[in-house]
Amino acid sequence: MGYAYFRVPRSGYVTRDGADAFSRWRISHPEFFAPVSSPHPSMPPRLTGPELSDPPPWSRDMADPATRARTMITVHASSLRRLVWPHPLQSDYAPKMALSWADPRLIWSALLWAGLLAAAVRLRRRRPLLAASLAWIPAAMVPVSGVVMMTNLTADRYLYTASAGVCLAVASLFHEGSPGPRGGRRQRGGMLFVLELAAVWAVLSASHLRAFRNDWLFFAATARADPDVPRARLNLAVVQSGFGRVQEAERNFKEAVRLWPRSRRAARAYADFLESQGRAEEARRLRESAERESARDNYIIR
Incomplete structure (x- = not known):
């Protein structure tokens, strides 16, 4: 029942028509959810999560x-x-x-x-x-x-x-299982199969660990798994631009904007990148186009 209450509706949703119980509590009592310490200076700004x-x-x-x-x-x-x-x-x-x-x-x-x-x-x-x-x-x-x-x-x-x-x-x-010697053999065979399957699962899980070493590897792995995820493309482009990989970053910025044409965040990030490359006129046109495309959406705003 606790799980159902948490998931129906999904905790953390805020819409124009209201919010779930957890979000209302978080908004009405922000002191309970304030960070206990300031972020470390070396921590990069958060790259994920849609803006309002x-x-x-x-x-x-x-x-x-x-x-x-x-x-x-x-x-x-x-x-x-x-x-x-x-x-x-x-x-x-x-x-x-x-x-x-x-x-x-x-x-x-x-x-x-x-x-x-x-x-x-x-x-x-x-x-x-x-x-x-x-x-x-x-x-x-x-x-x-x-x-x-x-x-x-x-x-x-x-x-x-x-x-x-x-x-x-x-x-x-x-x-x-079935009683008798035949049932015992089936149980042992089933147990061996489950152990082998668990070993394969463990190997597959271990193969994902490299993707969590840094932001670049993580977002690159996400983009490889599903090239149509715009936020993965956007976050990867931001990381690549920070490392000076201009051509790769611009390619992923373009893909993010193409896949998510109504996103002001994607357009602003790409426009900031263009300005950093001395392409102010392209940045201005991109921002104007994004404002025309990104009509307010009543489905969800956070």
């Missing part, structure tokens, strides 16, 4: 209920896959929109979730623990299914609670 006037890059499409439903269906197919095979991880919470019911991702998602629920129903008498664990997975995903307003459409952390169902399903294979 920046709508999410997908909000215009997601205003359509049918598009929102289709997209969230495809998102949860990806979630189910990552529960079983967590590679590659979700790079950001800006999935590709499903603009048509003919999108093949919708069919695969429907088949996967229907198969999971059908297995839970079929096994409810013969393997009740396994059936309950399978049923827990979709139940745990309901708070982040998009039935209420969400801006973080998908994230690996949404799977933490649902992963309990996967763990319980694996445990049930040993607890509810």
Whole structure:
């Protein structure tokens, strides 16, 4: 219940029509959330997070209920896959929109979730623990299914609670195994398979560690995992410009503005970069264009 309260609606959302309970408390009592110390002088300024006037890059499409439903269906197919095979991880919470019911991702998602629920129903008498664990997975995903307003459409952390169902399903294979020598062999074989799978997961997780050494590697890894994430492109461009990689930075600035044309933050960052290169007229035109494109958005402002 506590998890559901935290996620429905997602904590930390502030809109023109109001805010969730946690955000209202944070706004009314800021003293409880003030930093306990000043930031270290060597810490760089925060590069992520939309400004007040920046709508999410997908909000215009997601205003359509049918598009929102289709997209969230495809998102949860990806979630189910990552529960079983967590590679590659979700790079950001800006999935590709499903603009048509003919999108093949919708069919695969429907088949996967229907198969999971059908297995839970079929096994409810013969393997009740396994059936309950399978049923827990979709139940745990309901708070982040998009039935209420969400801006973080998908994230690996949404799977933490649902992963309990996967763990319980694996445990049930040993607890509810067949009696006798054949059942013992199956249990040992299943345990060996699970250990091998866990070892593979550990190797895959270790392969991601290098991306967390610094901002450049992190944003570069994000952009490789999903080239259509505009904030990853923008943050990578800011870091590259700070290191004097002018050509690479400009390429990523252009991509960020192309992918997120209504973002004032992206346009301002690119304009500042152009001014630093002595291209003031281009910077001025870019700022004027951004003001025309970035109409205020009622979907979410923070």
